Amino acid sequence: MTLGQTTLFQEKLTQGTMNATFLQFPNGSFNSTDRCPRDTRITHLVFPVLYTTVFLAGMLLNSLALWVFFKIPSSSTFIVYLKNTLVADLVMTLMLPFKILSDANLGPWQIRAFVCRYSAVIFYETMYIGIILLGLIAFDRFLKIIRPFGKFCVQKPIFAQILSVLVWLFLFFLSLPNMILSNKEATPQSVKKCTSLKGPWGIIWHKAVTYVCQVIFWTVFALMFLFYVVIAKKVYESFRKSQSKDAKANKNLESKVFIVVAVFFVCFAPFHFARIPYTQSQTNSSKIDCAVQNQLFWAKEATLFLATTNICMDPLIYIFLCRKFTEKLPCVRKTGRTSQENHSTQTDNITLS
Numbered sequence: 001m002t003l004g005q006t007t008l009f010q011e012k013l014t015q016g017t018m019n020a021t022f023l024q025f026p027n028g029s030f031n032s033t034d035r036c037p038r039d040t041r042i043t044h045l046v047f048p049v050l051y052t053t054v055f056l057a058g059m060l061l062n063s064l065a066l067w068v069f070f071k072i073p074s075s076s077t078f079i080v081y082l083k084n085t086l087v088a089d090l091v092m093t094l095m096l097p098f099k100i101l102s103d104a105n106l107g108p109w110q111i112r113a114f115v116c117r118y119s120a121v122i123f124y125e126t127m128y129i130g131i132i133l134l135g136l137i138a139f140d141r142f143l144k145i146i147r148p149f150g151k152f153c154v155q156k157p158i159f160a161q162i163l164s165v166l167v168w169l170f171l172f173f174l175s176l177p178n179m180i181l182s183n184k185e186a187t188p189q190s191v192k193k194c195t196s197l198k199g200p201w202g203i204i205w206h207k208a209v210t211y212v213c214q215v216i217f218w219t220v221f222a223l224m225f226l227f228y229v230v231i232a233k234k235v236y237e238s239f240r241k242s243q244s245k246d247a248k249a250n251k252n253l254e255s256k257v258f259i260v261v262a263v264f265f266v267c268f269a270p271f272h273f274a275r276i277p278y279t280q281s282q283t284n285s286s287k288i289d290c291a292v293q294n295q296l297f298w299a300k301e302a303t304l305f306l307a308t309t310n311i312c313m314d315p316l317i318y319i320f321l322c323r324k325f326t327e328k329l330p331c332v333r334k335t336g337r338t339s340q341e342n343h344s345t346q347t348d349n350i351t352l353s
């Protein structure tokens, strides 16, 4: 295939004007890797070190959380969502060593093909499972505050269990084609860009998944913000009604409630800003300058690292928001409550578990 044919092919593909028979191209390969080599100087050195740190911290914190959660029965929707978040974070953490080895060029080049086809896909899949679960946690807290003693059917643990399974299944079936359609022969050169392992349908699915995941993230973020505004208002009102003079405890609780939204935004928003232009550069590379393509790749890698740090942040949410979790921590001593703690606990009953 000549360069001109390749460009025409890519243009037709991205404009969606090519039919299915056309898509089965003679040698099946249009590869932008050669025309725009990926600059991996930064990702090759800095990121493996950073990811190793996050991997070790993530393993430590999430293993501790796993040990604590084994002792807590899944008696509420809140605990069910937290346990699912923990499993998603653990799977995400276990995918990191493959990325570290591949980015640092340690081990055979085939590791990079494994990352593109499997471990990166599972990594993204669990990231979005975690995002949806954090949204469900906010929803659960919201329901608890508008109906503290009410039992909507959505407040029963069995509902949370079914919903969690559906979330796992949805993301699994959304991601599976990204694995199956990365079926082109891998070479040391082609594995540098995961899209080079995909045929036309693989590229189309990759792009579609990116957009679906954008919708998931921004919807969850907007709803989460709304839920926590209502929660904070109720917390504030409950303090006013109890005529508390303890401004410090009030402030603490407000910040405690907003920490989830803040962590969520700081970790995930930059990645979602960077992801769309990067996906454009992956799927429409002929129209984008090579230097820009590399800059977008760095932006995506840097923001993806920020998103990955969430696996260390979630255990903080367990500590901040789940009293049952904190009580089971080995370092927490059971002492008599002070009056301020008693007051916080009153509000905890309304807002937190």
Ligand SMILES: Nc1ncnc2c1ncn2[C@@H]1O[C@H](COP(=O)(O)OP(=O)(O)O)[C@@H](O)[C@H]1O
Pocket (backbone or CB within 6 Å): 115, 116, 117, 120, 121, 122, 124, 125, 174, 175, 178, 179, 182, 192, 193, 194, 195, 206, 209, 210, 213
């Ligand atoms: N949100 C997502 N959900 C599931 N799989 C994804 C998602 N985003 C990307 N992938 C898949 O993960 C692999 C790595 O993608 P990407 O990070 O874009 O590649 P690269 O490492 O070349 O920048 C690809 O197979 C891609 O299709």
